[in-house]
Amino acid sequence: MKFKTLAIALCAGLVAGAANVEPLNLTLSGGNPGGLWSLLGAGMDRAVKASDPNSVITYQATGGGFANIGLLGANRTDLGMVHDAEVKLALTGQPPFPAPIKNMMAIGYMYNWAPMHFFLNKSIAEEYKIDSIDDIASSKAPLSIGINRSGNITGNVALFMLAEAGLDEATLSANGGSFVRAGANEQGELMKDGRIDMATNGIFIGHSSFRAIDENVDVVLLKIPESVIEATNKEFGTSAYTIPAKSYTNQAEDVDTMALGAMVVATDKMSDETAYTLSKAFVDHIDEIRGVHKAMAQLTPELMVSQTVLPFHPGAERAFKEAGLLK
Missing domain, CATH: 3.40.190.10 (Periplasmic binding protein-like II)
Structure with missing residues (x-):
């Protein structure tokens, strides 16, 4: 009888404890x-x-x-x-x-699944024969490149990836180009107005800012060397990702990248x-x-x-x- 009473008391205590969990x-x-x-x-x-x-x-x-x-x-x-x-x-x-x-x-x-994208004006890509981010430095193209604002990690990642591909700020400046700090939606407007030639960001595929770029500007999505992807993942703890073919108008093939x-x-x-x-x-x-x-x-x-x-x-x-x- 004592054991039965004890068991009932324990059960009651457990139920009461569960009921008293604070919101x-x-x-x-x-x-x-x-x-x-x-x-x-x-x-x-x-x-x-x-x-x-x-x-x-x-x-x-x-x-x-x-x-x-x-x-x-x-x-x-x-x-x-x-x-x-x-x-x-x-x-x-x-x-x-x-x-x-x-x-x-x-x-x-x-x-x-927020992959890094690198959109380049198609006419410039064709003129300078750029289809990958590691072509930019050697192409000598005087690009204005949109980079997210300071305090946004995608700006850090973009700069790291470009540097791994041979394009640091000194090289870009020597080519007559520059980095332009701007948020996602701002980069779309800057590309539309021709004030930047390239947009970079890490957001979901088909994000409104990317759709605006794809719909209003003739752009190509640049490829990224595997070595750059691996170095970025090691540096930032991110993961490999593939943007499927046809995600954007001029994208005929899958593009391998990394995702935040x-x-x-x-x-x-x-x-x-x-x-x-x-x-x-x-x-x-x-x-x-x-x-x-x-x-x-x-x-x-x-x-x-x-x-x-x-x-x-x-x-x-x-x-x-x-x-x-x-x-």
């Missing part, structure tokens, strides 16, 4: 108010609410991944959206970070229980996140655990192990 109340630092990361924030909020209607994830617009890592490093936000390449720089204290940031822990990968990914990151200050509840909600209600944009249709629980640049938070790891996603 989540977290801030997610993202990027632009109307960008994909803000949509992902809304999807994550819906996912945690599907598990507990009283839970909330509040989206905070910021300058992007670099800014979010700074906030995480200072423990001034609960969660941050960051690119894998940005994390790689932060862990080793490379610019723009003055020192290594070591307190970050992964919650889950959101996507890894983005993940949700917490800090070691987050409790295991909070990280567990958060990650479990993401897995159990992944459709809430997938549904924010057609570009997110590829998101799976398996993809969520596929990042390799950061250790998972112990709470997240527990949730993923329970779901059979990690051993």
Whole structure:
């Protein structure tokens, strides 16, 4: 009888403990108010609410991944959206970070399919016989090349890839060209007006800024040497990717490149229980996140655990192990 009473008490305690799990109340630092990361924030909020209607994830617009890592490093936000390449720089204290940031822990990968594109005006490509980024330096073409603004990791990646292909700023300047800092949509306008000859960025295939370039300017998508792709992946922790043939008007063949990914990151200050509840909600209600944009249709629980640049938070790891996603 005593054993039976004890068992009932233990069960009651477990049920009460489960019922008393605190609702989540977290801030997610993202990027632009109307960008994909803000949509992902809304999807994550819906996912945690599907598990507990009283839970909330509040989206905070910021300058992007670099800014979010700074906030995480200072423990001034609960969660941050960051690119894998940005994390790689932060862990080793490379610019723009003055020192290594070591307190970050992964919650889950959101996507890894934002490939680097290099669009060149077709008439210039034909005149100087350029079909790959490693042709640019030797061609002596005086190109104006769009590079994303400082603080955006795709600008760092583009400059690294071009330098690996032999085109650093000194070489470009000697050829009579220059780098022009401009955001994704700005580069489309600059190409349309003939103020730049080449656009570079790492965004989803068919992103609106790329569609604008493809529809309004006669451009070709340049090839990238395998050695450049390998060096970039080693430097930034990114992955190889192929842009399928016919993705753009003048693209007859597949183009191999590399792709950036983005993940949700917490800090070691987050409790295991909070990280567990958060990650479990993401897995159990992944459709809430997938549904924010057609570009997110590829998101799976398996993809969520596929990042390799950061250790998972112990709470997240527990949730993923329970779901059979990690051993």
